[in-house]
Amino acid sequence: MPENNxxxxxxxxxxxxxxxxxxxxxxxxAAAQHVARRRRTTRIVAAxxxxxxxxxxxxxxxxxxxxxxxxxxxxxxPTPTTPxxxxxxxPTATPSPSVTTPTAAAPPDGRISKEQLGNTTLDLxxxxxxxxxxxxxxxxxxxxxxxxxxPESELRITISEVVHADLDQDGAKETxxxxxxxxxxxGESRVxxxxxxxxxxxxxxxxxxxxxxxxxxxxxxxxxxxxxxxxVLDAAGEGVVAGFAQxxxxxxxxxxxxxxxxxGPSAFPPNPRxxxxxxxxxxxxxxxxxxxxxxxxxxxxxxxQGPQRATDPYLRVxxxxxxxxxxxxxxxxxxxxxxGTRYRCWLPALAAGADSxxxxxxxxxxxxxxxxxxxxxxxxxxxxxxxxETGDGEGWPYPEPDGAEGDNSAKGNLLPAP
Numbered sequence: 001m002p003e004n005n006x007x008x009x010x011x012x013x014x015x016x017x018x019x020x021x022x023x024x025x026x027x028x029x030a031a032a033q034h035v036a037r038r039r040r041t042t043r044i045v046a047a048x049x050x051x052x053x054x055x056x057x058x059x060x061x062x063x064x065x066x067x068x069x070x071x072x073x074x075x076x077x078p079t080p081t082t083p084x085x086x087x088x089x090x091p092t093a094t095p096s097p098s099v100t101t102p103t104a105a106a107p108p109d110g111r112i113s114k115e116q117l118g119n120t121t122l123d124l125x126x127x128x129x130x131x132x133x134x135x136x137x138x139x140x141x142x143x144x145x146x147x148x149x150x151p152e153s154e155l156r157i158t159i160s161e162v163v164h165a166d167l168d169q170d171g172a173k174e175t176x177x178x179x180x181x182x183x184x185x186x187g188e189s190r191v192x193x194x195x196x197x198x199x200x201x202x203x204x205x206x207x208x209x210x211x212x213x214x215x216x217x218x219x220x221x222x223x224x225x226x227x228x229x230x231x232v233l234d235a236a237g238e239g240v241v242a243g244f245a246q247x248x249x250x251x252x253x254x255x256x257x258x259x260x261x262x263x264g265p266s267a268f269p270p271n272p273r274x275x276x277x278x279x280x281x282x283x284x285x286x287x288x289x290x291x292x293x294x295x296x297x298x299x300x301x302x303x304x305q306g307p308q309r310a311t312d313p314y315l316r317v318x319x320x321x322x323x324x325x326x327x328x329x330x331x332x333x334x335x336x337x338x339x340g341t342r343y344r345c346w347l348p349a350l351a352a353g354a355d356s357x358x359x360x361x362x363x364x365x366x367x368x369x370x371x372x373x374x375x376x377x378x379x380x381x382x383x384x385x386x387x388x389e390t391g392d393g394e395g396w397p398y399p400e401p402d403g404a405e406g407d408n409s410a411k412g413n414l415l416p417a418p
Contacts (some may be wrong), residue, residue, distance in 0.1 A: 021273045022358035110174035110195040112202060114162040117177055117194065118145030123204040124157075125194070128211070129180060130157070131188055135181035155183040165223035167193055167205065167254045176208060176228040178221045186228040189218040191230055191252075193259065208252045208259045214268050219247060220256060227251040227262055234268040244383060244399050274399045275308040277381045278407040279315075284362060284377065285415045286369055292370065294417045295326075298360040300379055300410070306352035313350060313398055314356060317343040318378040323364040323414060362414070369416035 127135040134155040140147045147157045161178040168174065175194045180187060190210035195203055208228055209215065216235035223230055230252060233245040250264030280301050283346060286294035298317070304310045319325070321340040328334075332345035343360075350356050369375055381398045398406050 005224055036128045044090055067165040076387040092301060107172040107197045108171045108196045108200075109172055109299075111164045112162070112194055112196065114145070114159060114177075117162060117175070117202070118159050118202075120202055122194070122202065125204075128188060129187065131181060134186060135188075155181055155186060157181045160189075161221050163221055163223040163228065165228060166226050167228070168195075168256075169226050169254075174381075175220055176223070178218060191218060191221055191227070191228060193254070199244070205254070205387060207256050209250070216245065224251065227253045228259075229264070234271055236271060236274055244271070248366055254354050270307070271399070272308050273311055275310050276305040276400050276404040277310055277313060277350070277398045278303045278377055278405070279381050280407075281377075281379060281410050281412055283413040283415055286362070286364065286366070286417045288366065288417045289363070290364050292367065294364060294366045296362045296364075296414070298325075298362055298377055298379075298412075300345065300358045300360070301382060302350065302356045302358065304350040304352050304354055305404075307401070309352055310350040310398065312383070313345075313347045314382045315345045315347055316380045316382050317345075317360065319362070320344070320368065320375045320377075320414070322368045323362060323375065323377075326361045326363050329360075330359065364414070366417055369414055376411055377414060378409070378411045 005096075014085055021414065038268035055399050121141045124137050126137045127292050133154060135157060136147055136149045136151060140157065142159070145159045149155070158180050159177055160180055163176050164173045165176065166173050167176070176191055177194065178189065178191055180189045182188070188211050193205035193208055195205050197203060209218070209230055209232075211217070214234055215232045217233040218230055219233055220231040223229070228251070229249050231247055231249050233247050237243040247270050248265050248268065250261055252259045253262035280303075281299060284296040284298050286296040289295040300315070302313070302315070317325070318337065319340050323340065325343055328343070332343055335342045335344070345358075347356060348356070361389065383396055383398045400408065
């Protein structure tokens with residue numbers, strides 16, 4: 001058709017495209033040179049791209065290279081390892097230079113002996129409010145294992161026991177110490193943990209445990225693994241009583257911030273020997289029994305209000321001078337006091353909810369009973385006696401549950417004969 005006479009043939013266009021030449025051909029010699037340069041440049045670029053592609057693919061090819069059909073090994077001969085082809089183009093890896101890692105410094109040795117702790121300055125936390133005026137805290141200087149707030153202070157701090165364990169799991173052991181601040185009537189025990197800086201300075205890690213919750217006293221410590229095991233006692237009335245208090249071993253571990261209980265019981269069951277005892281009695285009316293003597297009977301009632309059976313209760317009775325018990329119950333002891341005589345008598349066990357009546361026959365000169373000050377008797381239910389060389393043991397109130405009324409003591413008058 002006439003309109004297609006000037007259209008280049010499609011074969012020529014395709015040939016120009018595949019050869020890299022321009023689809024629109026310039027005119028003249030300059031045009032011929034332009035086309036030649038264009039084609040040469042295209043061939044060079046294409047060859048370069050192909051070479052780069054081959055080099056990039058070479059490691060992958062070498063990595064998957066296997067010798068085709070390797071010969072079978074001879075009998076009883078280990079199968080040889082297939083060698084890497086000698087014409088492999090896999091580049092040899094350059095070994096990395098060795099890097100020397102600096103060795104971490106060993107943690108300081110926190111093993112501190114009892115003697116070292118007892119002759120240095122330690123940082124101690126505050127004591128409970130009722131002991132702040134008696135027990136030193138903060139930076140406390142120890143000497144021979146003890147420290148006092150003042151030389152004349154009744155209470156003193158004592159380092160009782162020391163054990164060692166890797167408490168913070170850093171590879172070096174630390175020190176746990178049982179420390180008491182106590183006197184005749186007051187006292188508290190606690191366990192503290194100590195470590196040591198690289199400078200050899202002793203530092204306090206923290207309080208392991210003290211008189212918290214139902215813990216009334218701490219009797220001992222021991223190391224187990226990375227924990228400190230503490231033998232704790234429960235409260236038995238107004239004091240911790242040997243044979244009455246219950247004991248448990250509880251474990252404490254370092255949490256990174258402080259010590260937490262990590263093993264053992266978390267609470268005491270009801271103490272089977274703690275019960276609510278009471279004693280009551282009235283005035284004693286004496287009657288003449290001769291020229292200058294009079295007699296009377298002190299009637300005491302001991303009640304067990306529960307919840308447990310009372311084992312081994314003792315009755316303690318104080319009488320003024322020259323007033324005596326003429327017929328003592330079984331298992332009684334006597335001792336002299338500055339004001340008269342003390343009688344200590346063991347009583348049979350008393351079941352919960354039961355009462356026991358004790359009648360004590362008394363005798364006294366009438367002149368003693370008729371003084372300006374009325375004579376009085378005092379009686380208390382106790383768990384035992386402190387016993388001294390002079391025999392004037394005091395005894396302690398029988399252990400009672402929290403909230404029990406303070407009725408385990410009583411007193412009355414000794415009335416002269418009319």
